[in-house]
Amino acid sequence: VMSPLHADLRGLPPVLLQFGTDELLHDQGRALHAALEAAGVPVDAECYQQRWHVFQLHAGQMRSADDALRRAAAFMHRVLPAGMGERDHEVAILGGGMSGLAMALRLQRAGLRDWVILE
Numbered sequence: 001v002m003s004p005l006h007a008d009l010r011g012l013p014p015v016l017l018q019f020g021t022d023e024l025l026h027d028q029g030r031a032l033h034a035a036l037e038a039a040g041v042p043v044d045a046e047c048y049q050q051r052w053h054v055f056q057l058h059a060g061q062m063r064s065a066d067d068a069l070r071r072a073a074a075f076m077h078r079v080l081p082a083g084m085g086e087r088d089h090e091v092a093i094l095g096g097g098m099s100g101l102a103m104a105l106r107l108q109r110a111g112l113r114d115w116v117i118l119e
Contacts, residue, residue, distance in 0.1 A: 005031055009039035014079040016044050018068050020051025044075060057094065091115040 005028065015036055019029035026047075033045040048055065048064050056072070058065040091107060093100040093115065100117050107115050 003028075005035055009036055009041055012036070012039070012041045014042040014044075014075075016046070016072060016075040018046045018048065018056065018072065020048045020053070020055055022050055023053040023055075025053060042079075046071060054094075089114050089116045093117045 017029055017033055017036075019026055023029075029045070029047070033043060036043040046068070048068065051064055055062065056065050056068045059069050060066065090112060091114070093103050104115055104117055107113075
């Protein structure tokens with residue numbers, strides 16, 4: 001089984017975890033938070049009440065999703081190098097999980113290298 005819970009997490013850059021109390025991966029989110037902390041990785045974990053997996057996709061319709069995206073943007077501004085600036089990509093894969101990784105692999109094999117995965 002592929003899971004970050006079974007990986008050596010030491011040396012990862014800062015991580016933001018956002019998950020909901022009502023999502024199927026809630027317990028794994030908490031376990032990943034603990035594993036990242038144990039590995040010495042700077043981690044911010046945000047658990048949203050009565051929210052499901054990838055609830056952030058409902059931004060513009062739910063206040064909690066808007067808040068989660070604002071907090072994710074603030075996290076990125078805090079941890080990314082100064083002067084990195086905004087960058088547009090040809091393709092953005094949102095909340096794809098393993099399907100998103102498979103899509104990125106297909107894009108790369110097709111010669112398209114300007115993509116980003118936002119999970």
